[in-house]
Amino acid sequence: MSESDTILSALADGVLSLTLNRPDKLNSFNEEMHLALRAGFERAHKDADVRAVLLTGAGRGFSAGQDLGDRDPRKGTADLGHTIETFYNPLLRLIRSLEKPVICAVNGVAAGAGANIAFACDITLAARSARFIQAFAKIGLVPDSGGTWNLPRLIGEARAKALALTAEPLDAETAASWGLIWRAVDDDKLMDEAAALATRLAAGPTKGLGLTKRAIQAAATNSLDEQLDLERDLQREAGSSADYAEGVTAFLEKRKPEFKGR
Numbered sequence: 001m002s003e004s005d006t007i008l009s010a011l012a013d014g015v016l017s018l019t020l021n022r023p024d025k026l027n028s029f030n031e032e033m034h035l036a037l038r039a040g041f042e043r044a045h046k047d048a049d050v051r052a053v054l055l056t057g058a059g060r061g062f063s064a065g066q067d068l069g070d071r072d073p074r075k076g077t078a079d080l081g082h083t084i085e086t087f088y089n090p091l092l093r094l095i096r097s098l099e100k101p102v103i104c105a106v107n108g109v110a111a112g113a114g115a116n117i118a119f120a121c122d123i124t125l126a127a128r129s130a131r132f133i134q135a136f137a138k139i140g141l142v143p144d145s146g147g148t149w150n151l152p153r154l155i156g157e158a159r160a161k162a163l164a165l166t167a168e169p170l171d172a173e174t175a176a177s178w179g180l181i182w183r184a185v186d187d188d189k190l191m192d193e194a195a196a197l198a199t200r201l202a203a204g205p206t207k208g209l210g211l212t213k214r215a216i217q218a219a220a221t222n223s224l225d226e227q228l229d230l231e232r233d234l235q236r237e238a239g240s241s242a243d244y245a246e247g248v249t250a251f252l253e254k255r256k257p258e259f260k261g262r
């Protein structure tokens, strides 16, 4: 499999679709797939034609996390901290710092880092048959890919600890009702619904959406006073965008806005 085959990438209507593509290994991450996915998110950062990202998996699973065959302890000990620092942390930072919407369509099982990458995206939909597993506990590891940060914030300490310590699978409906993801969708409707959402967001006021993402993420560590100051500053920035002028003009002229993402 060549490097580009591990991630399928396509740009249409402002949506960069990135599909994890190692279906025979449940889209578990090897170094090659990490680098290809990173290249996709780096493109999303740089390319103004990309106004939303849609992340999903090929085949019956979303991602089973790290490819455990690639970190086989029988072949010698590896520094897993180095793996995290070199591969997972840069990916998480790219997703969170991208000031464009990242939609995730979880098409099947999401385990280990696969689950936590899905939870780090901005809007996550999951097929009703999908399951989320904090599989780390089964192999003596600690949740990574932002899991220990995201889980307690999204669902509280009690549920975060129970999921992480037991590694019990969580079904998509429950994940949605707990607020871990946005919505559980019938399996056969998942990709249509996710693509429609991504396309709608890609036609939106990208600057304002990106600043909104920044503000909501900053709230996790800001005081109310800091957050109020941030809202002032970001509103100033959004208010000088061409899309703000277009949005208000379109409202006053009783027509649909045509946002350009600037």
Ligand code: LHQ
Binding pocket: 024, 025, 026, 028, 064, 065, 066, 067, 068, 069, 071, 080, 083, 084, 109, 111, 112, 113, 114, 133, 135, 136, 138, 139, 141, 144
């Ligand atoms: C796999 C994997 C997999 C390789 C399924 N690797 N082949 C960071 C830093 C460094 C090191 C460690 O980790 C991390 C972060 C992490 O992500 S740790 C967590 C790693 N992931 C797991 O522990 C999950 C392991 N997988 C499973 O528990 C099951 O496969 C799940 C529950 C995800 C799905 O179960 P099934 O639907 O029954 O599928 P399966 O087990 O039959 O898997 C299908 C194939 O995919 C199979 O290959 P085969 O050749 O036998 O058909 C699996 O061996 C392969 N596969 N996960 N992580």
